[in-house]
């Protein structure tokens with residue numbers, strides 16, 4: 486398991502990671518979420534000793550990363566798929582990694598096969614597409630058959646088949662009892678992959694909880710009802726002490742009562758229902774709700790117009806102007 490304790494990282498005036506404490510457990514996929522610039526990559530780099538913490542510590546199975554013998558056999562990581570020696574073939578890139586980590590050369594062919602790159606094994610990686618580079622990075626992470634795996638944005642650049650493959654790979658690695666820690670901005674994908682979530686915003690821990698609890702705690706759940714006898718239904722609900730809110734499309738929304746209770750109530754009063762559906766917010770909605778206060782880089786739906794605005798280059802006066810990096814979405 487990975488244990489992060491009081492971890493902080495300061496870059497000049499910027500506190501990129503602020504006193505993070507959490508554990509990543511084996512046997513499940515743990516998703517690592519946060520808005521742009523929240524500190525995810527910095528945290529992962531510190532986990533792998535690629536960046537020195539300003540304070541705090543990371544332990545991998547009770548030891549510091551630098552104290553691990555042949556670290557790739559303990560921890561496999563994909564942090565930056567572009568961090569490759571472009572002149573080397575995929576095969577030689579992996580062979581160099583294997584030789585410097587006491588891993589048998591026979592593993593190279595196995596992992597190339599696992600990630601589907603056998604046919605291009607002898608090609609130089611500088612000609613690889615983004616998706617092929619991701620696959621090669623994942624092959625490198627798997628090379629030492631480690632118990633702990635970390636992936637920073639692993640589906641970046643992958644096509645739908647590749648995304649599906651990554652999802653199944655992570656689940657199967659976790660089901661073998663391994664520790665899988667993965668960051669992603671693709672919420673729909675994370676919702677299908679992760680069992681547990683660690684969420685950070687502006688370097689601070691916002692949530693460390695199961696996927697189900699995270700969605701339940703950070704979003705509204707309700708039951709949607711539609712009936713041709715809406716007025717009677719509303720009266721019946723009111724008499725039962727249940728508040729219903731009229732929504733669009735002739736539907737009623739009810740908080741605080743389950744669909745079983747509502748269905749039985751309607752049946753007792755012989756009311757026809759055309760819809761009785763529990764509504765649960767998506768991970769994306771729950772994530773946006775939780776992180777709303779810690780998003781640093783806000784884009785704007787409407788592009789600024791030279792005619793209506795204060796003029797190109799003039800200081801903006803709307804909220805968040807000082808940190809705003811415009812509609813490119815910021816990043817680093």
Ligand SMILES: Nc1ncnc2c1ncn2[C@@H]1O[C@H](COP(=O)(O)OP(=O)(O)OP(=O)(O)O)[C@@H](O)[C@H]1O
Nearest residue numbers: 496501519520521522523524525526527528816817
């Ligand atoms: N080497 C560095 N020097 C200075 N500042 C840095 C450095 N690395 C990261 N930062 C800053 O630290 C903060 C956290 O960055 P980090 O890349 O860890 O965030 P992230 O959550 O991975 O973001 P994203 O989702 O956009 O990849 C940002 O404000 C970033 O600009």
